[in-house]
Amino acid sequence: MSKKPLQFTLNGANKAVFVEDGQNLLDVLRREVGDFAPKYGCGQGTCGSCTVLIDGKPHLSCLTLAERSEGASIETASGLADGPDLHPLQDAFMEHFAAQCGYCTSGMLMAAKALLDHTPTPTREEVVEAIAGNVCRCTGYEPIINAILDAAARGRRFSA
Amino acid sequence: MTKHRGRGVASINYPIGMNLGGDPSQALVHSNPDGKFTVALSSIDLGQGMKSVTRQIAAETLGVPVEDVYVDTADSDIGPHCMGSFASRGTHRVGNAVIAAAKEARGVLLDAAAEELEVNAQDLETDGKGNIHVRGAPQRSITVRDVSIAAQFRQGRTISGRGIFLIPLSDVNPETGEMSPVSCYAHACLVVDVEVDDETGVVDVLQMNSAYELGRALNPKLVEQQLVGGAWMGMSHALYETTEPYYPDRAHAPNDFNDYVMPGPGDIAEHNIAVLERPAPDGPFGGKGPGEMCANPVLPAVANAVFNAVGVRVDDLPISPEKVLRGIKDQGGARPMPTPGQAGA
Structure with missing residues (x-):
């Protein structure tokens, strides 16, 4: 199989890689770029642990053809913190104990960021809807919902 | 079509560790x-x-x-x-x-x-x-x-x-089967309120109230976190999750998250928890830990609540809408337990 060049920005930084035909974005991010924040969960778009933002919208990177990301702006949980300063959502997740094993967390954070970027003061129902595609087996969701609502209630600005 | 409310209770004594070679x-x-x-x-x-x-x-x-x-x-x-x-x-x-x-x-x-x-x-x-x-x-x-x-x-x-x-291995008494498998027990009581739809058989958990005695809570926030998450998993086991087939055989068993049914963030119930701290003499700083006990009492409590709501005793898990409906049909309609005042166990 031939490889194709692909350029995009990852958390604001330019990336240029060669990708296989049919290679999915999650695979490219983890293997070619070395960003291990998006997780491989089910590999079929039903668990949400691979959630990344493409041009501001949440996408399942395991189902996204990498070559369709040409020129796109991709955000992952790796880009949330600014040096030692955590993103408000990360702070809220910590304070509300919204992670246990942590496998869903990076996907949850990106689903939440997609929501708050567009809906800074969401209702509880909107939060539930936003993370409805992300599976968590540990927390029972309540701490995650509370963390997202708290992050929103603090009125902080949400920009990566 | 009517939605019937019911309340179920479960109490457990829960062993910490096991009698396996002294469990070292x-x-x-x-x-x-x-x-x-x-x-x-x-x-x-x-x-x-x-x-x-x-x-x-x-x-x-x-x-x-x-x-x-x-x-x-x-x-x-x-x-x-x-x-x-x-x-x-x-x-x-x-x-x-x-x-x-x-x-x-x-x-x-x-x-x-x-x-x-x-x-x-x-x-x-x-x-x-x-x-x-x-x-x-x-x-x-x-x-x-x-x-x-x-x-x-x-x-x-x-x-x-x-x-x-290492705790001393307890030999089993061949006459009675008696043994002392563990050195301490944790305890819990959980009350669940449900609503059962007698047309669809769907069971909604409305609220959970629980009390846990697990020695000293060495990290109270982690204990609470584990109890909240574990109760969700208990509810999920009670009402949703199964790897067994529905129809007609194992080929129809769930293989992925599309088919494996779990409650999502929109299906969670309010859960009020009381943690009672009674330090265990042989626990580290008195701790026993919540462990699997955080999920276990939810299952019998939900089963009891369904029985309380519509009179159907489902004795295999999960308590699926189909089983509830078949039970209602077999007994000729929902039979809420006659309880004075509010629905109570």
Whole structure:
């Protein structure tokens, strides 16, 4: 199989890689770029642990053809913190104990960021809807919902 | 079509650990030359918080700040032997092993400090902030870091400790089957309110109220977190999850998250928790730990609540809409339990 060049920005930084035909974005991010924040969960778009933002919208990177990301702006949980300063959502997740094993967390954070970027003061129902595609087996969701609502209630600005 | 409310209760005595060869766990603790300590364990933290709790236990026993302790788990190649993370044994078994190891390491730490300060080790105490000083004379002081450096580079001493926790294996009485499988029990009571739709058979959990007695809550927020998450999983087992086929055979069993039904963030119920702390005599700082008990009582409580709501006794899991509907049909309609006033068990 031939490889194709692909350029995009990852958390604001330019990336240029060669990708296989049919290679999915999650695979490219983890293997070619070395960003291990998006997780491989089910590999079929039903668990949400691979959630990344493409041009501001949440996408399942395991189902996204990498070559369709040409020129796109991709955000992952790796880009949330600014040096030692955590993103408000990360702070809220910590304070509300919204992670246990942590496998869903990076996907949850990106689903939440997609929501708050567009809906800074969401209702509880909107939060539930936003993370409805992300599976968590540990927390029972309540701490995650509370963390997202708290992050929103603090009125902080949400920009990566 | 009517929605029937019902309430179910379940109480449990829950064994901590198991009667398997004495159920041993080992821990190894050693200092690094920067005065920080590493705890090596072979149990794994699955997200229940064992790393946090064993870190607290080690720091408390050593007498050093919790920030100065690192817990390394789950390396069964080079770690000390442990039976594993199961049977709700982590806090109790591993915690006790960590105490034993940390005590031995603390003894060496104080011996090394005594040599540096030219005093008797019995006269030394730690302040929990990284200093060791002579009791009653805080100016005769040395940092844990300096002691570690001295032990490493001058005294030729390893500040380390080994710990194992083992309960006596209980033989089974061949006549009665009687044995003492564990050394302590945790307890819980949980009340569940449900609503059962007699047209669809769908059971909605409206509210959970629970009380847990699990020894001392060594990390209260982690305990609460585990109880909240575990109750969700209990609800999920009670009403949703199964790997068995529906129709007509195993080929129709769920293979992925599309088919494997779980409650999502929109299906959760309010859960009010009371944690009762009664320190266990043989627990690490009195702790037993919540463990699997966080999920277990939800299942019988939900089953009882369904029975209370529509009179249908489902005795295999999950309590699917189909089973509820078949039960209602078999008995000729929903039969809410006659209870005075509000629905009560």
